[in-house]
Amino acid sequence: MMRGQAGVGTLLLSLVWSAAVAAQPTTAVPAVTVIRAGVLIDGVSSSAKSNQLIVLRGNRVESVGDAGALKIPDGARLIDLSGATVMPGLIDAHTHVLLHGEDAAEGGYDVQLLREPLAYRVARATVAARRALEQGFTTIRDVETEGAGYGDVGLKRAINEGYIPGPRMFVSTRGMSSTGGYNLEDYAPEVAVPKGVQIADGPVETRKAAREQLDHGADWLKVYMTHRSWVDAQGNLVSQPTFTVEELRAVVDEAHGWGKKVACHAYGGIGLRRALDGGCDSIEHGLELDEAAVAQMVKQGTWLCPTMAVYYQGWEAEGTPGGKRDRKRVAVHGASLRRAIKAGVNIAFGSDVGGFSWNEPIAQEFPRLVEFGMTPMTAIQTATSRAAQMLGMAGELGVVAPGAYADIIAVRGDPLKDVRALELVIFVMKDGKVFKDNLKSSNATPQ
Secondary structure, eight states, X not given: OHHHHHHHHHHHHHHHHHHHHHXXXXXXXXXXXXXXXXXXXXXXXXXXXXXXXXEEETTEEEEEEETTTSOOXXXXXXXXXXXXXXXXXXXXXXXXTTOOOOOGGGTHHHHXXXXXOHHHHHHHHHHHHHHHHHTTEEEEEEOOOTTOTTHHHHHHHHHHTTSSOOOEEEEOTTOEEOTTSSSSXXXXXXSOOOOSSEEOOHHHHHHHHHHHHHHTTOSEEEEESEEEEEEOTTSOEEEEEOSOHHHHHHHHHHHHHTTOXXXXXXXXXXXXXXXXXXXXXXXXXXXXXXXXXXXXXXXXXXXEEOOOGGGGSSOOOTXXXXXXXXXXXXXXXXXXXXXXXHHTOEEOOOOOBTSSOTTSOGGGHHHHHHHTTOOHHHHHHHTTHHHHHHTTOBTTBSOOSTTSBOOEEEESSOTTTOGGGGGSEEEEEETTEEEEETTOGGGOOOO
């Protein structure tokens, strides 16, 4: 009997020991992948490089160099992109994954808040996130959920945990504006309707709203400093201001205390001046930047996310108040961008996709940037290293360089000759994992 009990005890001890050993963390050697790039635009250099090898270890870039000089590690997987232009994963710093365009035939903006359940909007947002990644945008800054609460925080988590495919997300949660400063509007005053943002009035309320959003996962805060715009009797574009400088400063102070930043939607005029005086970190759209605003942005290091292409869509009929507004916006916007480029304002790529359909190419923004004064290389850098700098991720995103995340894309053409080549991305890798490979290039092994 005693010997039997001892045998059982020994067996149990052995099982416990085996389980403990199995539970110990193992140090696995990260997989090594080598990408052969026919042409490499690395996100920071002023010119492209030919015949390069990119060595990846796990989800990071280990080394980059000439194919003739860099040794391919033994056992590495080889991805042959020798017939393509290889680049860092692109960054769109102004998106709305919880919007799917504002087509009047589908009910426009209002129907999304009034008739679409949150679950439905989130389901469509998962498609939007996948669509961004398919187009080579491996990182996005999503600048508020348009009435969908903290849905962006959940999407970001689902992507990070591998449940759905999508880009890296920097999220702004609910956004905020003042009473009378955001849709939904024009309903009977006795009818309570949802708003696309969190409404706050006075510095106490704006600081509290900032704290709530930061507490619930905001990476950035999004503040609307202008709302409606129209053309006045003198033919000038006028934009309604929202928050005061004091209201915005409370938001900025709170965000900066948390180590976060504030993006301000501002078209021009009083609201734009208040945004700059209040210390925002980025101006979104900036339709009408005068010399004083541009000089202040340079002095303060304020970023501009111009979102050009979206304003060329959905114009109201010519001669109507809305039609005049739409055409005036475009007329002043291009001149403002030229002014900002000339002065050296920090500029980050943003498309405002979600304001237009996710079925359209996000990269349609690039030709507009080139049209108004950027070189193709500079335009690409606004969506790579420069956007990464704005996000506080310099050297880790937006570059193909040692230590950066292995977010890499490829296109067939030469975007330095025709930037529209970026609308046809054929290869996408995010975090070292191949998401899209139209060349079927990743099955090869080194010879």
